[in-house]
Amino acid sequence: MSRIPPALLYLTIYNPTLQPTGPNNDDDEDAEEQAHVLFYTARERAVSRDKILRQVGLAKALVNFSSMLGAETPCENVHSQSRRMIMLSPEPNFWIHACVELAKTPRQVTPKRNAPKTKGKEPVAKPEVVYDHHDGSLSDLALRTHIQRGYELFKLIHGSFTSIISTLGQQALELQLERFFTVWAWKWDADEDTTFSLHLGLPLHPLYRSLTTILDEFASQLSFDTTTFLINAAQVIPSTSLLKSGYAPTLPGHIGTRIPPSPPPVLKASSSTGTVVLPKTHTPPEESGPKSSEKPQDAKPSFMPMPHMNLDMRNIKWSWPGYLTFGRAKSGGSPSIPPTPAEPETSQTNAHSVPQDSTKEEHAGEEEAAASPLATPPMAIDTESLQDAISSDHALSTQPPTPSLNTAPLSSQNDEHAVSTAESVPSSDEAGEEAPSEKSDGEASKEDELISDDSQGRTHDSADAEEQDNTPSEEVEAVVARDEELPLPIYLPTTVHLSSGDDATMTRKKRVWHATLHTMTFALVVDYDHPQEQLPPTTDVAKLFRDVEFVIKSEETKVLEASIPTVTKLLEPQDKHIIVTGPFTVSSQGGFTSRSEHFFSGQQILRSDLDAQEVFSRGANPQHWYVSRRCPGGDDVDDSTSGEAYMEIARKESTLTDVDNALAGIVRRFVEG
Template identity: 55%
Template sequence: MSRIPPALLYLTVFNPTLRPTNTTVAPEDEEDAEEQAHVLFYTARERAVSRDKILRQVGLAKALINFAGMFDPLAVCDNVHSQSRRMVMLSPEPDFWIHACVELAKTPKQVTPKRKDPKSKGKEPAPKPDITYDYHDGSVGDLSLRSHLLKGYELFKLLHGSFSSILLSLGQQALELQLERFFTVWGWKWDMEEDTFSSHLGIPLHPLHRSLTPMLDEFVSRLPYNATSFMINNSLLIPSTALASSSYAAVLPGHIATRIPPPPPPLMHSEASSSAATVVPLEETEVTLPHSSEPGTKSPAKSSEPDSNKTFMPGMNIDMKHLKWSWPGYLTFGKSKSSSPSIPTTPVATDVVSPQPQAITKPSLSTEIKADEDIKDTPQLVAPAVDVDTESLQDAISSEHPHSTRTTPPSLPSIEPSPASIPLPLDDDLAFPASEEQQDRESNKSSPDQTPASPQEEQTVDDPQDNEPSSEQQQIETLPVEAADSGPHIPTTPPLLYLPTTVHLATEDAPTMTRKMKVWHVTRNATTFALVVDLEHSQDELPMLSHIATLFDDVELTVESEESKTLEASIPTLSKILEPKDKHIISTGHYTLSPPQNGFTSRSEHFFNGQQILRGDLDAQEVFSRGQNPQHWYISKKGLGSNEAGEAVEGEAYMEIARKESTLTDAGNALAGVIRRFAET
């Protein structure tokens, strides 16, 4: 049958030194009132619990504590084991106790009912099968339970203050209210089945913290005031020297990590440019086109269209009835008088302005072509007459491949369209005049015996320098082209911003007396910088955001360079890839260290038992154990060797070896190699 995970039965906080505040109590109820005044908080899995049951459970915990203190005043009753439960007592502050009762994991089993007595007469109802449970003694560890309770207390202390400070400043009723608001939610979010062995060892350190911590200390040392700082990079802590020596080093970084807002969706380059642009009404905008004959003419506003009619092509307000293509006899599609395609006598314009996309918020450059009456009044730009050898061009066209779809003569310069837009045929009024260099090139290519152009085809052109657009006009016209030719969208990093968080911190001299402090933190990508200052500290005195951005750049550059070196030096072979990976974790004080590719997420009870033995009274230094299925080695070791000065390094190392062919000697050598590399780095 299915296994039922361990679960919390009840959680309580009490203080045996408290006295009832109500003096109008009957003499027979004084004892119960005094016992009830000791209980500051209580919650249970049962929805309704009587007062007598609460007092009995709290009274049992107080009796166990007093009984253990009779033999040794310094020895504290930490936990009590039974067949189905674990009772844990923790005293985070003098006279204050946190008591939790946990039910062990269990597996239900059915008991076969007894057979009926053959001598019995009549029909009796079949008895229901009795359900009993097999409890798993190693499903929870005493140290992990105590560590989780202590972590909950430290978090409450960080958010609200210590029990003693609240009781002195606000009173018992305020303390009971804050305890209920916090521990009710915290207690029933506790999932013991999901707790890993590494979760209660400490906060994971960054593998490069020894090279990044001096960089952070040097940055904070330039501040004109004393402050504690730390950084978080990819959920890994980079502590400063001041944080490592503080009393809140184990809980503050974890709380700030939960306050970091999720990263916003990256701004694309086009969105950033459009958001920064200023929208100007088209009716009030006067745009001078370099192709128009009258400077200062206003660009007509675009006709408003519903959103449902919008397509991926930009809107064009063109009068198709009166539009002049100015390509006589070229795109006639076989309806011209001559059998051979006629060649235009004017070269194609080499500079075409692409239509403005709708996404750009600059004023639109699309113009509505007026009627013939308005066009006649406007002087038009005409191209010069160019002598072209028609017979040579016709021969060149006829010599093309029979399946070729090319319509532009080879001798004419081909126009490369913009990658963002396809040029549309424009009217002569919107075409640039041909340059003098192009006219000379076309004249040199023409034959001397070419027939001169007819008088009707002779036209005059103004000086092209007179019609060159100004710098402001070029900027207006090139805006749509630049936005369209910008290529792939480049994510834009959001601007840096300080975010405040108020916490309650204590000092080493008075760990039970807390005061309000403020933590300012800045996040960019996966890196966060946090600075702990006084509550009255002004934001104007914080480091400049540009300096923090430089610090982020230095940290990210260091991390990337070290990762590239590690990747180049550790290229695995095929046998290494297929070989099971060994996993290890090192605990030093409030922090843990494990390779990122290690992925130490073990829940094996071998590690919990090994840790219990190392921290017990047996004075054990190493614990080796091996499982049966799978046959892995589990090693626990106390002490991390010695440093350069010859001093012993305190800490613990835990390692899991997945190779079943490994011997005890191989397991010891592997752990010794891990500790040696830790000491070298």
């Protein structure tokens, strides 16, 4: 049968010290109890007031009963056969109470053998559906962490419960709770949140130690006190000021949701190629045409029916490529290859009226086409037919030059032809009156300048085409990337509420300015009225991005050069680990996405009052090792004196000693940096 995932039943926020604000009605005995409830939402669309008060009253009774027993902490969670009840007090006298149903599987109930038989057509009662609930589908720590993060997000956006009710009143607090937690509660998927690494903390960049130094150096050059951090591909690069602050877990995650989507990449080419710059994305054919409402009446439909195959094959114009044409074999010679049948008449009729300059331009165009890397190889030309077709005074030679990648011989031939033509024309001094010149000296000089400019232009163009063809594509891309100017990031503001001083319940407005370039975001926290003109220039921020990216690329290159994969390493399963250091986590290269109950149980034991230092467990199918251990989180985090390390080893032949040594090595390398 299909498994039904865990789901939220109801969520409520209450304060047992609140009193009714309106006129007190003596007949209404539940008015005071109702005044305690600030927010309530349930899976059922309509819930009576009596049911709400019973559910809130049960939570109050459990908390009061546990406090009467002299426990240091009041009741935090209650287990039943089908539910989990979580009680969390984020601020004094304020409680968040959630009830979540466990994952369940419907079970088919067989009818009893001794059941009385029905007579006639009496309706048979439907069998009762029985569910088997999975007790290990939810973790108390994971549920509490998720609710705590929801409160911290509300506090970051709107402020704390105490500050809102003291400045704006109870009605304003109820309105803001309704707007935020109604959406937040029903976006919560408890089944997806069962991944072990989701409730541990925000992921740190693997090179955060060296990158934090660059960020601290950049922040030290600012003229005002601020808290800075970087976000690169959903990984946080914190500064020292962020590690020492109390809002580290929530602030970077909230700013990560405010990052605008990056624009589509643009394909750019060198200016010498003359390629038009186009975006990488393309418009679908149906969008490029007219819309359906503006479509003309004579427009063809998008789908054309297939016609009957009764076409006259003699009237079809076949456009075969040049290498599939068949010419007539002349007597005593090899068969000639005529031009392509698409334009035979045009090339013959225009040959009589082509001047010399245009002929040179055509040859220059043919040389450029031959110099391109996509050009087809030169073909043999029927010189006799070409000589018969050309009858003008400026006829070409019987053997035209074959196009080649090197255009220097062609330019020299054109220059010699221009010089010989100029010498053959008699000047005015030699011929005198017998042979008057057809053009004046000024017109002749202009013509010579045009011819020389034309030949030089063709020479430069052919040289550029030759250089472009000989240059590898990798070098061209490197030059384009080097000469291309990176766009500057733009500052965007986000208003947040952060705690001031030692009192975490009192918040005030602050502003976070963040700038994004590609996948990297720089953010700094300043006062709410801090002028934007005093922010660091975007050119400095772009330089910071380049420095960070350079360190990341260089480190990745070293790792690739040092690690040589072998067949054994590729075939054997890789170990996975994650280390918790304060409010952040550092995981293995492939990530840590385990859902094993062994890790949830190990974390529960480590954070209990049993003073356990490490927990070893092994599964039956598959036979993996699961290790949980207390470890120092590093000297760069203040509250990291008791970090945690979790590791999964998938090798069956590993012994307990091998598992212990593997985890000890990972912890040692992390602490040493």
